[in-house]
Amino acid sequence: MALAMDKLIRSQLGELRWAPVLQRVRAFAGGAAVVDSTRVRLVWEPHRVVGSYAVPREDVLTELLDAGPVAPADSHPPVLTPAVPFGVHTVPGTAWDFGPADGRQVIKGAGFTPQDPDVDDYVILDWRAFDEWREEDQVVHSHPHDPLKRIDCLTSDRHVVVTVDGETLADTRRAVLLLETGLQRRWYVPRDDIRMDLLEPSPTSTSCAYKGDASYWSFRSGERRIEDVAWSYEHPLHDAVPVTGMLCFYDDRVQIDVQA
Structure with a gap:
């Protein structure tokens, strides 16, 4: 087998x-x-x-x-x-x-x-x-580099739509698919294709050995608020340069639909 x-x-x-x-x-x-x-x-x-x-x-x-x-x-x-x-x-x-x-x-x-x-x-x-x-x-940031790990950033024209309770937060055919060994795939969306008026900066920050320091964003619409719904790399390390300034959303906090 x-x-x-x-x-x-x-x-x-x-x-x-x-x-x-x-x-x-x-x-x-x-x-x-x-x-x-x-x-x-x-x-x-x-x-x-x-x-x-x-x-x-x-x-x-x-x-x-x-x-x-x-x-x-x-x-x-x-x-x-x-x-x-x-x-x-x-x-x-x-x-x-x-x-x-x-x-x-x-x-x-x-x-x-x-x-x-x-x-x-x-x-x-x-x-x-x-x-x-x-x-x-x-x-080197955050933790040692793993010789068995790699990152790929691939431009894609697939239709990516992000919604919260039926309200469209992002809609794009210009996403970048980021693949990192051992982790789930992530879709990064250009800000021009995001309702940035529904997002506000969060004080949360994290660091990745391969991508750099991440800034976070929270969702707010009326009484609805979701903390740290997305993150971005404003000054990424070289592996993540293709997603500079783009936002990626947690798929357990919003609905992400990807179609061919």
Whole structure:
């Protein structure tokens, strides 16, 4: 029987996984490099959906201080998103503090080495423990880049209509279809084809490692209000340049109809 690749990948969520990272990766704290490596791996602990950079121990530029053994968490959600702290580990291993250098303080719990022969000479790095990350000389936002993920932005003349309780909010044949590995398809609509008088800016913001910082919009018509019904990338990273300034709507908050 043929294998569906998306199901195959999801079936391995409970395993410790790794993939090579071909670019140089650096982590900074206090303006100075603390990690500098060209031998990087992306490592996913069991049940984590976003990987963490891991480097050989000798590529940590400060002293590694053994913070003691770590046992797997007694309980955890079935899927660990980036919202779950780095310190929640799902395999046994060793925690590391990063020693002081150039006047900086010790960085507590910044690293973890799993008890596994394929990665036991590597240190997995806590994204939030550092001020800045770079791949080669490009700043990386939000979380590590996944070498198994890609984004495609495709112009489309399909008829996309967005409604709320029968009221048309957007109507276009100039949408851009954004496809991102592992996520549902998204339709981005030009503002000229949207009833912008029914939308108002929201204070909500999020960040994506591939698309950049997103701004949000809420719907208001009479007494009807829907918070954060859409988002846009005003200054996107290069993967999302084709959707600059366009709006994308949550399909669980509005009705989105797409026809050929």
